[in-house]
Amino acid sequence: MNIKNSIIQETDDFIAVNKPSGMLTIPDREGKPALKNFLQQAYGEIYTVHRLDRDTSGIVVFARNEDTHKQLSQLFEGREVEKYYQGLVQGKLLSLSGTIDAGIMEHPVKKGTMVINKKGKASVTDYEVLESFRFFSWMKFRIHTGRTHQIRVHIQSLGHPIVCDEVYGDGKPVFISSIKKDYHLSKNEEAERPILSRLALHSWKLKFTLNGKEYELEAELPKDLRALLQQLRKNA
Incomplete structure (x- = not known):
């Protein structure tokens, strides 16, 4: 990974x-390469x-010194910190905007999966x-x-899971043939390739004040999401 191409903003602090989809933020127990590893090599x-x-995909902020780490963590x-995301969901919503205020806790049986529950931690999402x-x-x-899988769980509770979500939705990839009515395979293609086969959720914008200075950081949408949106708009 060329880390320099993914930098949104770099300060002394x-x-x-802009993290790509499919990459861990920090190393897991299996030691798979993570964004933090690449940053440590460079910085x-x-x-x-x-x-x-x-x-x-989207914005992740790392501190460069202990003092900033403490401040940002607080x-x-x-x-x-104002945290904004963009994403594609299944279907059309009845209400074009609203707030989901529903507690989230870990599933009692399925480890690593979250569920809405009155006994869960307070969780609030505007959409x-x-x-x-x-x-x-x-x-x-x-x-x-900032609960685990918060947006994914909350929006699924309205019956509109994030596209390509294997845990809270059907996980099915998106093909152009499902968007474009007169789509035909090219002569060189044996089978159609999906235009998107990963979670359609992007951490888009962060706003915060650090040492008296206001920051508004924005992560450009990845190429795959831009391509999908372009096709959806073209064939709307």
């Missing part, structure tokens, strides 16, 4: 990176502030439909809490 010692799910824990298509909706989310 922190590095903000030396860095400190983990928060994480993204492996399959979610901002995230104190809910003083807004930005564009509607025949079978999908392109949405903006703001999360006021």
Whole structure:
């Protein structure tokens, strides 16, 4: 991975990176390569502030010194960071905007899977439909809490899981043939390739104030999501 191409902003205090989908934020027990490894190779010692799910793309911020690590961690824990995501969900929503306020806890049987439960930790997600298509909706989310799989669990509870979500949805990839009515395979193709086969969720924007300075960081949408949106708009 060429880490320099993924840098959103770099200061003496922190590095903000646009993480690709499929990459871990920090190493797991199996020792798979993670974003933090690549940053350490390029910058030396860095400190983990928060994480993204492996399959979610977008902004991750790492601190470059202990003092900033403490400050940023307190901002995230104190809910003083505005966190915005964009994503594609299945179907059309009845309400174009709203707030989901529902506790989330780990599934009692399925480890690593979360469920909505009154006994769960308080979890609040604002949502807004930005564009509607025949079978999908392109949405903006703001999360006021940072629970594991929060957006995925909350939006699935409305009956509109994130596209390609294998845990909370059907996990099916998206093919152009399902969007374009007169689609035909080219002569060189034996089978159609999916236009998207990963979780359609992107950590888009972070806003926070550090040492008296306001930051608004934005991660460009990855090529695969841009391509899918282009096809959806073209064939709307």
